[in-house]
Amino acid sequence: MGAVLNVVHDNLHELRVDDRRMLFHIPTSSLFALDALTGALLDEIRRNSLSAEALVADLGARFGAREVDEAIRELIALDLLSDGRPAHAAPRRHEFERFPLTTVVLNVNTGCNLSCTYCYKEDLDKPSAGRKMSFDTARDAVELVLRESPDEKRYTVVFFGGEPLSNLRLIKEVVAYCEARFAALGKQVDFVMTTNATLLNDETIDWLAAHRFGLSISMDGPQAIHDRNRLTVGGQGTYETVRRKAERLLSRYTARPVGARVTLTHGTTEIERIWDHLFNELGFAEVGFAPVTSGDIDTFNLTGDELVEVFEGLKRLGRRYLAAALEGRNIGFSNMHQLITDLHEGHKKALPCGAGLKMLAVDHKGELNLCHRFTGSSLPTFGDVSGGIKHRELGDFLAQRLDRSGTGCDTCRIRNLCSGGCYHESYARYGDPAHPTYHYCDLMRDWVDFGIEIYSRIMAGNPAFIEQHISPRRA
Ligand code: SF4
């Protein structure tokens, strides 16, 4: 008699969508519809630990002995069944020898012409006190990426602030430099910017279009919501100006779809109303929501109850995303779209994001930070654009986050989607960017279960939506 088989519970999460049994393969974040044989096998082993031979004897008459044997082998290969041999464990310690940098974020000015009450930027200055990045620093940053990672085909330069358009002169110089430099190397470069829109005019819009910028506008929703926090330095609401500028941009900018980025802070949980205004009334192509739970100013953080409300709102909008997807329409709900993309592609994220690995943020002095949210923070930087990356320090930081042993993430069913959560959230909450973001794990797990349900329903009802709206994005 062979070894007794057991279900590897840490690798398998089962959900029911109507009468279908869905299996979420946790190591690869992949989703399968369970067929009758695999479902029966798992049920049988859950009832009694049995050997492969006993299972074939039990189920062979119903499904065929060869088929049962093959299904068992497949489940063992996927680490969903264990016959006692060690599973294909993830490496505990990883040495980083190189950093496949493809994205550099340039903090072109610490100054912002607005004074949004909740702003998290630790190096934010009033417009007059803004410290601007020099062209030499920006050029050295681009050269550092090319030096570190010379073999990529495509690179991205992100312009960030403060308000990046308050240093448009530098942005234009950097774009001219990059276009010539990357073209000479036969490589592609993309430009991306998040802006508050207030400094946009037709000339700037056309220039951005000529260079195919990926744009996202910070806007919090209709006036009553937007003007709660997004204020001028003098304390006036900015909604009217931002709406006017956004409408002009959306009517004129055809180079790429323009997204809106919504910051949700204490007192703001009206997801559907915000989406409706930005998508239906103003015409943004995408709307993404960023809930703030660990900002520096405690009074702006969403409370626990508000966070629950936010997730309920996200799910209600998710149901509208599903209804539209079944009719072949995409309602531009970025958070849902990203989750569906991750599930469709079976993303296996060992780290929560590209910060520190594929992306570094350069502050106005040229120092290297994990991402744009760390510039100006007291976390030690990881080198600078002239001296280069402090490889050992950066590698040690990433290796520490990669090693999940002893953390709740080790056995968490969304460990390869969440991967411990945003470093900056952890830093703001626990003072340690390597600490997992434990404060809303249950809500995140519930959100992923919801995404699995939505994805399964789209796959069953209109798989062409995935082909049209998810696969081309990947290409
Ligand atoms: S932070 Fe929480 S939800 Fe995320 S992987 Fe870790 S335990 Fe899971």
Ligand code: SF4
């Ligand atoms: S650390 Fe957080 S804020 Fe920074 S890039 Fe990653 S997810 Fe975004």
